[in-house]
Amino acid sequence: MIDVKIDKSIDARGAACPGPLMELIKAMRSEPVGSVIEILSSEKGSSVDAPAWLKKVGQELIEVEMMGDYWRIVAKKIK
């Protein structure tokens, strides 16, 4: 686990709707530039979908980590 200060953490485990990626998009829209956002997701697809979206919109993926039965995705809003 990379040691980084988390500015906004969203526990989306078990959240079927709107789901982890929508929560990440919401946070990317509302948090200020420079914020580090952490999403916890029990959806395996998030570990692929979230990085793909971040790449598409030019935001920074810091790490994706499997934490047992869930995934931790950390991203930084850089623009």
Add this chain to the structure above:
Amino acid sequence: MPKRIVIVGGGAGGTITANLLIRNLYRQVTNGEVIINMITNRPDHVYQPGFLYVVFDKVRPHEIVRKQQDLLDPHINLFIDPAVKIDRDKNVVFTESGKESPYDILVVATGSRIVPESIPGLKEGGHWFYDLEGAKKLRDSLTTFQGGRVVIAIGVPHKCPVAPLEITFMLHDYFKQKDMLNKVELFYTYPINRLHALEPVSNWTYPQFEKKGIKYEVLFNMEEIDPVKKVVKSMEGTEINYDLLITIPPHKGAPVIEESGMGKGGWAATNKQTLNNAGYNNVYIVGDTTDIPISKAGSTAHFEADVVAERISSEIQEGSASTLYDGKVVCFVETGFDEATYVWFNYKTPPKPTPPSKMLHWMKLGYNRLYWLSAKGVL
């Protein structure tokens, strides 16, 4: 000294909570041990899912509006005076008229609102149906629409997550009825990489879109609209031309939440089971106002109101509370003008949509009328 319960917000969550509290605490209220006050910002109560039907002229606007006072048990004191600040350390709500309303227990159910102004060009170039004026304007534009590309674009966050699909399916049937399907291209967009947040609903939707000829683009988050060139641009760098743009604008919570330092964007930090505001055991959050990552919908507010009313009643009558919210959400999904499906899910149970049927559509139409009993705490 009576125990004072103050409920801020007179939408579905606040109204159901207030009426259920009276049912549970009738003796304490009538003998003066408990006072229930509701502070809200408008004298009318609007059944918001009705907007969808206003668009297609299937419901008249007056059918989805009631006087707030008429929905509340007469023992509830109603104040039409918007809350402007909540001081959770001093247990006081301040209102626009300058009044102070002290409380022992507070329920915050201030809801959410659309903010089309947060997307450049949206107010000038786009339609929406998430308020009465918007729904009527869209209804009138559809009446005179001669054909072309209709784009559906969705802001984040938004309430009623099934509405984007419902409006798309209903638009298809609307143009079919008008014999205009050969002149209209329906183009649906969605913020994430499938057609709906709920994967089973999304899986069901792909073949439906194929069958109905509805085009789509996923991973499309509207960023800017050029109302002159009639182009909607996405965060992802793509552009779509439109002749008619129908949007779900992004939402924010009520200004009083941010003004009171309760949460960015108007979403208050909420325990997902107890529904307590973080750090304040005498403050509950209900409905769209929570920051819980689940659907912002009327049914969510309803089920949360059940829990909050039970917890407050138990605290007053028994000294402690144990009822917890399990994340339950129920949504009807109109799949056209004459069929619907529905989904339910909670924190532990994933959704499993049932096949659409006329019966479910009629149930939805029936619920549109029965809602007023829900608001009164009867249903």
